[in-house]
Amino acid sequence: MTVKRIGVIGGGQLAWMMAKAAQRLGFDLIIQTPQKNDPAVSIATEVIFAPIDDKAATIELADHCDVITFENEFIDLEGLKPLEKRGVRFCPSLKVMTLLVDKYRQRSYLQHIGLPVPKFTTLENLSSFNFSFPIVLKVRRHGYDGQGTFIIKTPEELEITAKNLEGKEVMVEEFVPFERELAVMAARSVTGEIAVYPLVETYQSNQVCRWVLVSGDISTEVQKEVKQIAINLLTRLEVVGILGIELFLTPQNQVLVNEIAPRTHNSGHYTLDACKISQFEMQLRALSGLPLDSTELNCLGAVMINLLGYEHSRQNYLEKRQKLSEISCSHVHWYGKTNIRPGRKIGHVTVLLEKNEITSSSKIRRQHLLEIAQKVESIWYSQ
Structure with missing residues (x-):
C-alpha cells in the first residue's frame, strides 16, 4: 500500500x-x-x-x-x-494502543513477556500487596506531565489520596530508589525493520521532564540490555511506529521498565538536531514502509532542556529566546502556544557538543552537558 x-x-x-x-x-x-x-x-x-x-x-x-x-x-x-x-x-494498531494506554494493563503485559518491572498492583488489591512506604499511585489512564502520579509517604497520605481518586482506576507500585532515570526511542516499520536510538538519561522534577542528557555515560552492558528490551517489546507487539520507553537504573545496576509511550516522546526531542533522522521522521518512515535509516548521533553529545511555563501569561519571551539562541551550538524550538501556565511545555532547547569540541571521558562530557542545562535554566527561569 x-x-x-x-x-x-x-x-x-x-x-x-x-x-x-x-x-x-x-x-x-x-x-x-x-x-x-x-x-x-x-x-x-x-x-x-x-x-x-x-x-x-x-x-x-x-x-x-x-x-x-x-x-x-x-x-x-x-x-x-x-x-x-x-x-x-x-499505526500503532488499536490492539497495541489498548495494551499500552492503560498503565496497569501495560505493566501486566510487560511482566507477562518477561521484561523487568517494578512490583505493582491495583488500589483495590493493595491490602494483599507486600509494601512499605513510600509507594507510588498512578491513575491508569490520561496521566501525563506529573498529572495523575502521586508519591505517597504515609498511611494518612494514602487515605486522603485514595479518597480524592475515588471513581478512578488506579495502579499502585513500589517506589524505586533509582540511581538514574533512562529512556530510549525505538521504531519498527511495516516491513519489520527495527531501529533503536541511543540510550539517554532524563531528569524529572515533580514528575515532569526537565532535561535529557545524551552523553554516552551509561555502561555498555546497560545499553545492550535496554536495546534488547526495546527489540523484544517491538517484536512481540508487532508495533508499526515508534515507542518511547522510560526506565529506572538502580544502584545495583538493575534495569526496570517504568512506562511505555506509544508515540513520539519528549525524551526523543534531541533527535531533531543531534541525529540524522529525527524521531518524527522515523515514525513517518516506519508507518509508510520507507527504510528506517540511521539512528546515530551527528555530534559527540547533546542536552535537551524543556522550556516550561512558570507563570500565567500570553508572552512570547523573545528576549529570553534570543539569549538562548546565542549559546554555542544551541537550537531553540518554540511551539507557538499563546496560553502560558506553570508547568506547561512551551518549547525546548537542544545544545550539541561538536565532535572536535570535547574528546575526553563520557563522565566529563556528562558534567559539561549538566552545566549547559543549568545555564539554559538560569536564563529561562530568571525573573
Whole structure:
C-alpha cells in the first residue's frame, strides 16, 4: 500500500514537529484537533477542527488519509474499533494502543513477556500487596506531565489520596530508589525493520521532564540490555511506529521498565538536531514502509532542556529566546502556544557538543552537558 496522506489524531507540538518531517519526506499531513491555535494547525496540510475523541471527525479524517497515527493517548479506543474493522489503518494498531494506554494493563503485559518491572498492583488489591512506604499511585489512564502520579509517604497520605481518586482506576507500585532515570526511542516499520536510538538519561522534577542528557555515560552492558528490551517489546507487539520507553537504573545496576509511550516522546526531542533522522521522521518512515535509516548521533553529545511555563501569561519571551539562541551550538524550538501556565511545555532547547569540541571521558562530557542545562535554566527561569 502506497502512503501519501497521513492522518494524526492530535495537533499539539508533537504533531507540529511531525508535520515538518512530513514536508521533508513529501507526505501530506492531515490533523484532527480542537483549537485553531494548536501548534500543528499552522503547518498541517489540512485540519479537521474537532475534539480528538469525536468519532464522526475521525471518520472524516480516515476518508482523507491512507493511515492514521496518534499524537497522544487521549483517544476513544472503543469508538475507533469499528473503523479499524472496516479497514482503516491505525499505526500503532488499536490492539497495541489498548495494551499500552492503560498503565496497569501495560505493566501486566510487560511482566507477562518477561521484561523487568517494578512490583505493582491495583488500589483495590493493595491490602494483599507486600509494601512499605513510600509507594507510588498512578491513575491508569490520561496521566501525563506529573498529572495523575502521586508519591505517597504515609498511611494518612494514602487515605486522603485514595479518597480524592475515588471513581478512578488506579495502579499502585513500589517506589524505586533509582540511581538514574533512562529512556530510549525505538521504531519498527511495516516491513519489520527495527531501529533503536541511543540510550539517554532524563531528569524529572515533580514528575515532569526537565532535561535529557545524551552523553554516552551509561555502561555498555546497560545499553545492550535496554536495546534488547526495546527489540523484544517491538517484536512481540508487532508495533508499526515508534515507542518511547522510560526506565529506572538502580544502584545495583538493575534495569526496570517504568512506562511505555506509544508515540513520539519528549525524551526523543534531541533527535531533531543531534541525529540524522529525527524521531518524527522515523515514525513517518516506519508507518509508510520507507527504510528506517540511521539512528546515530551527528555530534559527540547533546542536552535537551524543556522550556516550561512558570507563570500565567500570553508572552512570547523573545528576549529570553534570543539569549538562548546565542549559546554555542544551541537550537531553540518554540511551539507557538499563546496560553502560558506553570508547568506547561512551551518549547525546548537542544545544545550539541561538536565532535572536535570535547574528546575526553563520557563522565566529563556528562558534567559539561549538566552545566549547559543549568545555564539554559538560569536564563529561562530568571525573573
